[in-house]
Amino acid sequence: MWRASSGVLMVEVKVRDRPIRLIDALWEAGIPVEGLCGGMGLCGKCVVKVIRGSDNLNPRTPREAGLDHDERLACMAWAMRGSVDVEPVRRSGSNFVAIGYEPTVPLKPAVRMIKSKLSQPTLENQVPDDVNLMRESGSRPRHLWVYRKMPQALRDCGWSVNVVSFEGDVIDVRCDGDVLGAAIDIGSTKIAVHLVNMRSGDTAAYGVTENPQVTYGVDIISRAAAAMSDARAAEQLRSITIKAINELIARLANDAGSSVLDVAAAAVAGNTVMTQLFLGISINNLVQSPYIPSIGLPSIFAADDVGLSINPAAPVLVLPSVAGFIGGDAVADALAAGMHRPGGPRLLIDIGTNTEVMLRVGDKILAASAPAGSAIEGVGISSGVRAVDGAIEAVQVIDGKLRAVTIGNKSPIGITGTGLIDLAAALLQLGAMSRSGKLIPGPFVETINGVPAVIIDGVTVTQRDIRLLQEAKAAIQSTWKALLRLAGVAESDLAAVYIAGSFGTHLNPNSAAYIGLIPRSRVIFLGNASISGAKLVLRNFDYWSYATRVVESIKVVETAAMGNYEKAFLESTLF
Structure with a gap:
């Protein structure tokens, strides 16, 4: 079981009938932990800090030499008895999550x-x-x-x-050689690629690169405007994306001791705009009402037709879109979350500028998108920054004082969306902010030029910043509440709430639930579920048909057209 204390995510590992490896327990709890080496203790990516119960672990192994006294490699540490509290350790650098929860499936590769x-x-x-x-x-x-x-x-x-x-x-x-598959997640800011050994199912290598389209604008709307106004810009957006993917695949293939020609298949997931720009398909009809995507069927193209520098005959499997704002990345999320299978009511939320929400109930999946805006990711906030070294990613209350936690333990340079959510929850708990979002002058709130603001470790958060967070939170909360109301499902009826995406992985679930961003329910973090869904398609080709099952099960809900939505939105602005 996981719990959050003072903004720090901890996992309690309990031994039941047999010892359990920490990395396995973390994944079962829905906490993504990197393990590129396959749990052999070689890559050093799965470091955890042992908070309590170190005596219940197996002795430290030689491969853990050099770690701090309270740190272990999750793949080398076994809980032998009782319980152990651990905290996943994130090293310095960007907080983009390149991995996600990967269900164990029988190996039935596409190739x-x-x-x-x-x-x-x-x-x-x-x-x-x-x-x-x-x-x-x-x-x-x-x-x-x-x-x-x-x-x-x-x-x-x-x-x-x-x-x-x-x-x-x-x-x-x-005559010989490996056969690899490339899982590709085309995000609006980052591109992630995982190479999968198609004979063993293991991850051979993975990496992340910036999406070069950001030169046309950080937001998708700016890029769409450029593509619509100039056909040459649309082609440039496609070509620079293909170039970035090819360069990343080449680097990863070299790291794996293979050739790009060993890559004999690719599975691609992305939002609707990213997918159509990648394929060189016009987005004109996608970005204007009624927002119709061109690809709604699982589609397979040859690599050389797409422009990928891999085996030219390799199939490129493109996960389909459902609606204008629900793309192949959301379908991949659903595969990773098991939304194609029946079961109790489950909610999937991929939090971002455009937040996708899916509710599995009975044999249907209700789906909607919430235009949360960029404030949820810290963009447009007066001191907002993305998840880089020095960014405040969490806020703790220690001895009655606010304390910032920064990425890489560097000096604060600004605050991320997750840090802002933590701060809002803390201010509510301390009585320094009302449920309406009004900052209340006092020990934690100063007045600067006649305007209330909070200063935490030199970083200023204004009343306007809180209002922007309110609007984003209201868009997301009113959307999942609308789906629950439409299905006749109460929050308490939810079997699980899956949180997907890089942003969601760094979210303190207690803070998010406290301000109403997510339901109070069992939360499972999926990490980069989009890349996980693409890898599932490569490892087990049955998931290609499951993608079709997901699309056919989805009923798209336009929440803004529902009765009393404006009232529900206004109610959701309250913390």
């Missing part, structure tokens, strides 16, 4: 590699290469790149070849 022994042609047995290959492997080539490679490959391999196929089509012929 397979099998060994085939072909008959060597003779004068008496003059069989064309593709016929020979199809007779022995059951698959045939269709892409010209495979035809060009195949003749020499068959002979270099002595007619005993590894045939890489997808849905009955040969997409590569080789």
